[in-house]
Every structure is written in structure tokens, then in C-alpha cells.
Amino acid sequence: MFQEVTMEKRQQKRKILGFIGPLGDDIPAIFPIVAGILIFITALAFIETQKADRDRYLAVRSSTLKMSYILTEKGHMGDLNFDSKCKDQLLPFGAGNNLDFAVVLKKQCGPLHYSDEDNLKLVLDGEEMVTDRICSTIEKLQEMQPTSLDEAIPLDIPSKNSVILTYPVAVDCSLGKRGLGMIVVAGWEPKKKSAE
Amino acid sequence: MKKKDLEWIGCKRCGLEKKMANMAQGKKRAQASFFDGVLFMLTAVFSVSLIFITLDNYGVAQDKLLRTAYLANYMQSTSKALYYLDVSTLWDVKSYCKDADTNPGIADNPGATVGYYCNEGGPGEKYDLDCKNLSQYSGRVTVADLLKKDADTTDGTAGQPGGLLDDKFGTSAQMGRTALRCAMKEIMKPFTFSGYRYISEIADATGEQGIGDFPKYMEGQKYASDYMFTKAFREDIDEKARNELDCSKIDSNQLLVIRSPFKILELNDEGDNKGKFTSRNYVLRTCIWPSDEGRE
Numbered sequence: 001m002f003q004e005v006t007m008e009k010r011q012q013k014r015k016i017l018g019f020i021g022p023l024g025d026d027i028p029a030i031f032p033i034v035a036g037i038l039i040f041i042t043a044l045a046f047i048e049t050q051k052a053d054r055d056r057y058l059a060v061r062s063s064t065l066k067m068s069y070i071l072t073e074k075g076h077m078g079d080l081n082f083d084s085k086c087k088d089q090l091l092p093f094g095a096g097n098n099l100d101f102a103v104v105l106k107k108q109c110g111p112l113h114y115s116d117e118d119n120l121k122l123v124l125d126g127e128e129m130v131t132d133r134i135c136s137t138i139e140k141l142q143e144m145q146p147t148s149l150d151e152a153i154p155l156d157i158p159s160k161n162s163v164i165l166t167y168p169v170a171v172d173c174s175l176g177k178r179g180l181g182m183i184v185v186a187g188w189e190p191k192k193k194s195a196e
Numbered sequence: 197m198k199k200k201d202l203e204w205i206g207c208k209r210c211g212l213e214k215k216m217a218n219m220a221q222g223k224k225r226a227q228a229s230f231f232d233g234v235l236f237m238l239t240a241v242f243s244v245s246l247i248f249i250t251l252d253n254y255g256v257a258q259d260k261l262l263r264t265a266y267l268a269n270y271m272q273s274t275s276k277a278l279y280y281l282d283v284s285t286l287w288d289v290k291s292y293c294k295d296a297d298t299n300p301g302i303a304d305n306p307g308a309t310v311g312y313y314c315n316e317g318g319p320g321e322k323y324d325l326d327c328k329n330l331s332q333y334s335g336r337v338t339v340a341d342l343l344k345k346d347a348d349t350t351d352g353t354a355g356q357p358g359g360l361l362d363d364k365f366g367t368s369a370q371m372g373r374t375a376l377r378c379a380m381k382e383i384m385k386p387f388t389f390s391g392y393r394y395i396s397e398i399a400d401a402t403g404e405q406g407i408g409d410f411p412k413y414m415e416g417q418k419y420a421s422d423y424m425f426t427k428a429f430r431e432d433i434d435e436k437a438r439n440e441l442d443c444s445k446i447d448s449n450q451l452l453v454i455r456s457p458f459k460i461l462e463l464n465d466e467g468d469n470k471g472k473f474t475s476r477n478y479v480l481r482t483c484i485w486p487s488d489e490g491r492e
Contacts, residue, residue, distance in 0.1 A: 028229065028232075029228055029229070029232045032232040032233060032235065032236035033232065033235065033236070035236060036235060036236045036238075036239030036240065037239070039239060039240050039243045040239055040242070040243045042243070043243035043244065043246055043247050044246075046247060047246065047247055047250050047251060050251050050254075051250075051251075051254055051255075054254060054255040055255070057255075058255055058258050058259060058262065061259070061262050062262060065262060065265055065266060065269070068266075068269060069269065072269060072272070072273045072276070074276060074280075075273065075275075075276030075277040075278070075279050075280045075281075076277070076279075076280035109285055110285060110286075110288045110289075111288055111289050111290065111382055112382045112383070112385060114385055114386050114389075165266055166386070167269070167270055167273045168270070168273055168274055168277050168382075168383040169273065169277055170277050170279075170280030170281045170282075173285060176336070177282045177284065177285055177336070178280050178281060178282045178285070178336070178338075179281070179282065179285035180277075180281060180285065180286070180379075180382055180383070
């Protein structure tokens, strides 16, 4: 009898104070807490995405640099040497390092013209019969034929996570002379198969 | 007192209690809401700070290292290419004055902080870079070939220093210095136009300061550099500092110095060692650093 009275009194008191329950009583406070946790989790996810993106860029840069060491072994790059390096070293390197690349041997045989767009064109000098050469993991690029500078189309290099490095090198020019040229090494992350 | 009256008094007391309890509850809720707001703000600020702090530094050191490695490899490729490059192919290298049509702002431009002197005159003029003369070398004469001939220190007179890189081998004209200047001007273009300075020279491998046994070596500016044609070099640096310039001591925390072996074997034609070779341990030294001219 005494207990029933006490319980009744307690319930009455709680009703008076507006107590609904440990969670139910504080529902408005849950919203900022949940929002805060969501912001924090989103921030962590954003950081991870950015870090992964930078890691991929650094991996591409590092692999492209390593590949350029193969190409700049000597101060001179002949056509046969370029082709054999392409087949025996560069293509296996690209496959082993998950890297798509295009390497262009630019034969300028005189003053160098540094233009981002022109560097990625395959040019044929009709008079001197001096042609640029290419080595690439992408078949359609590999099959490109040099044309005159006006007609040449720049290689299509993805803008995201791609690196382009240029190096000076002596190249074979007309009359058996060796003139100035450039090795342009472009490396990029392969597209995922699902995205293709 | 009737029961009805008692109930009325009780209800009056009950209402007062309720009112007081509600006021206390309201205060507590206001405090709780304030606390929740502050907590939310702190979480948001912490999250944003975390993004900035983490991403600001992440991968920056690695990227810098890879870029420096690229620069070092570029410089090494330059030194290697000089051994294969035929000088006759460099005849068409133009001075910056001639480049001015296609690259306005590079040549004499009072407003440009990196402006170069423009002068079409010959030797002795402000700008002595006559690459056309290199067309006289037919066949396979490389830049390194000419440079090794030009790296004689006697200048035709026994015991007289100062002949190093004077475009002469003894008394005959061997334009090693011109060839080096023309080649370097072309090869270093991407860095020159990006605000870098370079100096390329022949130095004594054993000398403490690089210049070693070559007194008054710098006076004739016997090196290849676009830096020496700038206003900053000609006017802003005093004569003494200019003459004693040692590029490996340039005050820049991004200075890169590449030294490639450039050994020369010299055949002795007199004395006890006649017919024997003397080895000269030279190096081809190239310094490169970002220019801070025009920056406050």
C-alpha cells in the first residue's frame, strides 16, 4: 500500500517536471550532435579522398621520372636506340608500374621551341626527312604518323593526374649531324576499365 | 471549509508549483541548447582545421623532392648532350633581341624585372652571342670537343693564365665558349623563362672554390649564362662582387650545383715528359637557382 502511494507520487512529480525519458526529453540536442558527427566523418572522408588522390599523383610522377632515367641514360638518342628502348624497357616498365605513357622524341635540329602544345605533336620535316618518333602504351597514339607542324594534332593526354617532363638530348639530323632535340615524357594514370 | 474550496486552494498551489517547475526546466533547456550549439561549432571548427592542417602538408615534401630530382636529371642530361651535340647545328640560335618579336618583354624592357640587354654588336659589346660563326665548323665537331680545346689556360703564352674559355686554343680560334653559350641558351630556355638563373663553366675539380687555379677567371665572364646579360647582374651588383662571383655560393636555399667530370688529356711537347699525357681534372659545373629579383 505504502509502495503504491510512493510510486504514484513519483510519477506525479515527473509529470509535473515534464520528464519524458532519458532520450526523449533531449531530442532537440540530438540534432547538433548528429550534425557535428556527420561533419567530422565527412571531413575524414574528404581528407582520405584527397590523400589518395595525391598519392596517385605522386606515384604517377615518380614512375614517369623513373622512366625518364631510362631514356636519358645517354646524351644522344638515335632512332634504333629509341625503338629498342621502347620495346624492351619502356613498355614492360609501364605495364609493371600501372602507368600509361607517351614518349615523343622531338627532333628540332636547331633552336628549341618549348611550347606545351607543339611538344605533344608528331612532326615530319618533309625536306630533311627528319621525323619525330613516339612510344606509347596507347595503341591509337602508337600508330600516329608524323605530319607537318600545321597539320599535326597534339597527343590527347588526360589533364588529371598526368605528368609531362622534357629533357634535352642530341638527336640524328640530316647529313649525319647531331642536333638539339627533346625527349618529352608524358605519364598518366590508366583509366579504370569500368569508366571506359 | 467545504471540499470544493479546499480543491480550489490546492489547485492554486499546484499551478504555482507547475509554473516554478516550468521556469526551472526552461532555464535548463536554454543552457543545454547553448552547450549543444557550442559543441556543434567546436566539432565543425575542428573538422575544418583537420582538413587544412592535414592536406596543407601532405605529400608536399615528396612532390618537392621529385621536382628537384627532375631538375637534377635535366641538368645531368644537359651535360651529357654537350658531348654529342654538333656545334654547326647551333648557328641559328638567336640572341634575345631577335627573340623579342616573338617573346615581348624578354629583351630590353625598362618595366620588366627580368629584362635582358639587347645589343647586336660584336665582341666587347654588352651582348656577345654570335652563334652564326659556329656554322664554319663542318662535320662532327661537338660542343665538348671545342670546349676541351678552349679550356687551355696558357693563351698561347707560356705561364700566362686567363686563356681558359676565351674562344681560342693557343692562338687559333676555337669557339668553345661561344658554343657553350649558344647550347646552354637553348637548353636552359624553359628555366630562364621561368625565372631561374644559371651559370655554366669549366672549373678545377680539385680547387676548393671550384675556380681553383684560375686567377682572374671571372673577370672576363668566361662562362655561359643568361644571368650576366641582365640588368640585375650588370647594374645592381657591385664590380668586386661581380668579379669574385662564385656561383656555388649564391645565397639561395634552392641552389642546385651539378658537377660533371670533364677530364682533359694534354700531350706534352717539351721537357722531360715530352710525348706523355698530362691529365687535367676539370669539371663542367652548372649552378641553377631561382631568381628573387623583383620580389620584395
